[in-house]
Amino acid sequence: xxxxxxxxxxxxxxxxxxxxxxxxxxxxxxxxxxxxxxxxxxxxxxxxxxxxxxxxxxxxxxxxxxxxxxxxxxxxxxxxxxxxxxxxxxxxxxxxxxxxxxxxxxxxxxxxxxxxxxxxxxxxxxxxxxxxxxxxxxxxxxxxxxxxxxxxxxxxxxxxxxxxxxxxxxxxxxxxxxxxxxxxxxxxxxxxxxxxxxxxxxxxxxxxxxxxxxxxxxxxxxxxxxxxxxxxxxxxxxxxxxxxxxxxxxxxxxxxxxxxxxxxxxxxxxxxxxxxxxxxxxxxxxxxxxxxxxxxxxxxxxxxxxxxxxxxxxxxxxxxxxxxx
Amino acid sequence: xxxxxxxxxxxxxxxxxxxxxxxxxxxxxxxxxxxxxxxxxxxxxxxxxxxxxxxxxxxxxxxxxxxxxxxxxxxxxxxxxxxxxxxxxxxxxxxxxxxxxxxxxxxxxxxxxxxxxxxxxxxxxxxxxxxxxxxxxxxxxxxxxxxxxxxxxxxxxxxxxxxxxxxxxxxxxxxxxxxxxxxxxxxxxxxxxxxxxxxxx
Numbered sequence: 001x002x003x004x005x006x007x008x009x010x011x012x013x014x015x016x017x018x019x020x021x022x023x024x025x026x027x028x029x030x031x032x033x034x035x036x037x038x039x040x041x042x043x044x045x046x047x048x049x050x051x052x053x054x055x056x057x058x059x060x061x062x063x064x065x066x067x068x069x070x071x072x073x074x075x076x077x078x079x080x081x082x083x084x085x086x087x088x089x090x091x092x093x094x095x096x097x098x099x100x101x102x103x104x105x106x107x108x109x110x111x112x113x114x115x116x117x118x119x120x121x122x123x124x125x126x127x128x129x130x131x132x133x134x135x136x137x138x139x140x141x142x143x144x145x146x147x148x149x150x151x152x153x154x155x156x157x158x159x160x161x162x163x164x165x166x167x168x169x170x171x172x173x174x175x176x177x178x179x180x181x182x183x184x185x186x187x188x189x190x191x192x193x194x195x196x197x198x199x200x201x202x203x204x205x206x207x208x209x210x211x212x213x214x215x216x217x218x219x220x221x222x223x224x225x226x227x228x229x230x231x232x233x234x235x236x237x238x239x240x241x242x243x244x245x246x247x248x249x250x251x252x253x254x255x256x257x258x259x260x261x262x263x264x265x266x267x268x269x270x271x272x273x274x275x276x277x278x279x280x281x282x283x284x285x286x287x288x289x290x291x292x293x294x295x296x297x298x299x300x301x302x303x304x305x306x307x308x309x310x311x312x313x314x315x316x317x318x319x320x321x322x323x324x325x
Numbered sequence: 326x327x328x329x330x331x332x333x334x335x336x337x338x339x340x341x342x343x344x345x346x347x348x349x350x351x352x353x354x355x356x357x358x359x360x361x362x363x364x365x366x367x368x369x370x371x372x373x374x375x376x377x378x379x380x381x382x383x384x385x386x387x388x389x390x391x392x393x394x395x396x397x398x399x400x401x402x403x404x405x406x407x408x409x410x411x412x413x414x415x416x417x418x419x420x421x422x423x424x425x426x427x428x429x430x431x432x433x434x435x436x437x438x439x440x441x442x443x444x445x446x447x448x449x450x451x452x453x454x455x456x457x458x459x460x461x462x463x464x465x466x467x468x469x470x471x472x473x474x475x476x477x478x479x480x481x482x483x484x485x486x487x488x489x490x491x492x493x494x495x496x497x498x499x500x501x502x503x504x505x506x507x508x509x510x511x512x513x514x515x516x517x518x519x520x521x522x523x524x525x526x
Contacts (some may be wrong), residue, residue, distance in 0.1 A: 087406035090382050091399060091470030095435070095462045098379040101361040132369040179403035179474065201375065213375040236433075239465065243436035244421035251437055258460060262472065265403055 047308070050301040054294060061290035067118070068283035075208070075276035081177070082205060082269040089216070089266050092259045096224065097234055100217045104196035106145070107137045108166065110189070110264070111157070112202040112271045113150035115170055120278035122203045122211055122271075123152035129213045130157070130201050134164070147189055149268070166193050177272060179265050186261035196223050198260060202267040203274035209281055211274040216267060218260045221252040388465040392430030398445065400454075400471045407454070407476060408445070415446040416469060418461050419519075429467040436461050438473065440519040442526075453479045455523050457516065484524050491517040 111130040113123040130153070134144045147167045148154045154168050167189060175181065189198075198218040203211040219227070228237035242248045358377055365374035398416055400408035416427045419441025437460055444453045459473035494513030501507040 081404070084405045085403055087399065087401040087409060088403055088472065089378060091401065091460075091462055091472050093378045093382055094385050094464070094468075094470065098358065098377050100358050100377050101364055128372060129375045132365065132372060133375075136364055136368050204376065204381070214377065214381075215375040216378050236465075240433045240435050240462075243425070243434055251435060254437055255435065255460060258472070262403070 047301055047304050050297060050304055054297045054301065057290050057294050057297060061287050061294065064283045064286040064290065068280050068287065071276045071279040071283060075273060075280060078177070078269060078272045078276060079205070082266070082273045085266045085269050088262045089259075092262065095240075096219070096237070096259070098217060099219065099227065099234070100199070100215060102197055102217065102219065102223065102227065104137075104219075104223055105142055106195055107133075107142075107197045107199055108145050108147055108193055108195040109133050110147045110198060110200045111149065111153045112200065112267055113148070113153035114271070114275040115151045115173065116275075117152060118279060118282060119275050120282040122274050122278045123150070124156070125211075125213050126201050126203060126271075127153050127156045129215065131161070133199055133201065133215060134161070145193065145195075147193060149185075172268065173272060177265075177268055179261075182265040182268055183261040186257070186264050190257055190260065196220050200263060200267050202271040203278075205270045205273035205277060208277045211278060214267075214270075216263050218256065218263055221249060221256045224252055224256065225249070385464065385468060386466055389467075393467045394429060396427060396429045396431075396467050396469055398469045398471065400443075400445075400473070400476070402473055402476055411445075411447075413445055413447040416471070417442075417444045417446075418471060419443060419456065420461065425461075427461075427463055427469055431463050431467070431469075433465045434461075434463045436463075438471075440516045442479070442523045443471065443473075443476065455479055455482060455520060479523060482520060482524055487517055487520045487524060491521060 109130045111126055113126050117123075130146065134146075137144045145164050145166045146157055146161060147169075148157060148165060149169045149172055151170050154170065157165060169185065169188075172185075197220065200216045200218070202214060202216075204214040206212055224234065224237070227234040242251050244251065358379065361377065362374050395412040395414065396416065398408050398411050398413050399406070400411075414428075418425050418427060418436070419438055420436040421439045422436070424441070425436060438456060438458050440457055441455070442453055443456045444451050454476040455478075456471075456473040457475040459471065461472075462470040464470075491514065494510050494517060498507060498510035498514060501510050
C-alpha cells in the first residue's frame with residue numbers, strides 16, 4: 001500500500017529492495033524525457049507526460065458523468081410533460097388525416113433542433129430529413145422554405161441553404177417549455193410565412209436510447225378545402241357540419257392555426273426529451289471511453305515507471321561494478 | 326485489483342432508466358402513408374423515411390350501422406389528457422353558438438368553443454369544467470374530441486378574483502387607446518363574465 005502511495009506521487013524509491021525480479025528495460029512509448037526532471041548525469045524516462053494525460057482524462061470522465069446525471073434529471077422533468085401532451089395532436093389527425101405526400105406549391109419545413117451540443121446525432125438527423133423533404137418537394141412551380149428552431153440546425157442549414165431560410169428562432173428552452181410560449185411562436189410563424197403546407201420535422205421520443213425522426217404535416221385551410229373537394233382521404237370532411245362563425249372558411253382557418261400550435265407544442269416537447277436522452281447516452285459512452293483510456297494510460301504509466309527504475313538500477317550497479325573491477 | 330473492480334462496477338446497468346416505451350403511445354396503426362414512403366425512396370434512397378403521426382395513433386373504429394349507446398369522449402389539454410376514450414352518456418359543450426348537447430349518434434360536427442362550462446354526464450354523476458376555448462370534433466362513429474387550452478374544475482374558481490378581474494378589464498376597455506388594447510380588454514371581459522355566470526349559474 002505504501003508502494004502504491006509512492007507510485008501515485010511518481011517519485012522514485014531511493015533504496016529499492018524489490019522482491020520482484022529486475023526485468024530488462026522495455027522501450028517506453030513516451031520517448032523524450034524532460035530536461036528539468038533529470039539531475040545531472042542520470043538518465044531517466046519521465047512519467048510527467050503520462051501523469052498529465054491521466055489527470056486530464058480523469059477530469060473529463062468526471063465532467064461527462066456529471067453531464068449525464070444532469071441530462072437524466074432534466075429528462076425526467078420533460079418526459080412527463082411530453083407524455084401528457086401526446087393526446088393533443090391525435091384528434092386533429094383523426095379528423096383531418098395525415099397527408100405527407102400532398103402536392104402543394106409552397107411548403108415550409110419547420111426544423112426543430114437543440115441549442116446546445118453534445119447530444120449525439122439527433123440534430124444531424126433532423127437536418128438530413130429536412131433536406132430530404134426539401135428535395136422531395138422540389139420541382140417546377142414548387143418551392144420549399146425553412147423555418148429553423150434551434151442553433152444546431154441553423155449552423156448546418158445556413159451553410160448551403162441560406163437563401164431558403166425564412167425564419168430562425170433560438171433560445172427556445174431558456175424558460176421551461178409551456179403552451180403559451182409555443183403558441184406565441186406559432187403565431188409569429190403563421191404571420192410571417194406564407195405556406196400551403198407546413199411540415200414539422202422533429203425527433204419523437206420512444207425511449208432513452210431510441211429517437212424516431214418524424215414529420216407532421218399541417219395543411220393550410222385552402223388546401224384542406226381542395227383536398228376535401230377532390231375526395232380521397234379528406235373526402236369525409238364535407239360531411240361535417242360546421243357550427244358557428246360566419247363562414248366555413250373562418251372556422252377552418254382557426255382550426256388550422258390551432259392545429260399548428262398543438263402539433264408544435266408536442267413536437268417541441270418530444271424533441272427536448274430526445275435531446276436529453278441522446279445527451280445521456282452520448283455522455284455515458286464518453287465516460288466509458290474515458291475510463292478505458294485511463295486504464296490504458298495507467299498501464300503505460302506503470303511500464304514507464306518500472307522502466308525508469310530499472311534503468312537507474314542498471315546504472316547504479318554498472319557504476320558500482322566498474323569501480324570494483 | 327482495484328482497477329478490475331471499478332471496471333466491473335462501471336459495466337453495471339447504466340441505462341436502467343426508461344427502456345420501456347410509453348404506454349400512451351401504442352404503435353397500433355402501422356399503416357404509414359405508402360405514397361410518401363415510395364416517393365421518399367425514389368429521391369433519397371439512402372435514408373429511412375421519417376415516420377408520420379398516423380403510425381403512432383390508434384385507428385378510430387368505423388361508423389357503426391346502429392347508434393351506439395354511449396358516447397366516447399376524448400378531452401385533451403396541452404398539459405394532460407383529462408378524459409381518454411371515456412364512455413359517457415352526454416356532454417354539453419360551450420360552442421360559440423351556445424351550449425350544445427352531444428349525445429351518441431350526433432351528426433358529425435366541427436365546432437369552435439367559447440369560454441364556458443363543459444359538463445360531462447355519466448349515469449347520475451356530472452363533472453363540470455370551465456374551459457377557456459378550443460375546438461370540439463364530433464365524428465360520425467360517436468366519438469367526440471374536445472381540445473381545449475385550459476380547463477379547470479368549477480370548484481377551483483375563486484369568485485372574488487373573478488369579480489376583480491371583471492372590474493379590471495372593464496376599466497381597461499374604457500381607458501384603452503389602441504385597437505389591440507381594446508381587443509385584449511374585450512377578451513378579458515368575455516372570459517370573466519363567462520366565469521361569473523359559470524359560478525353563479
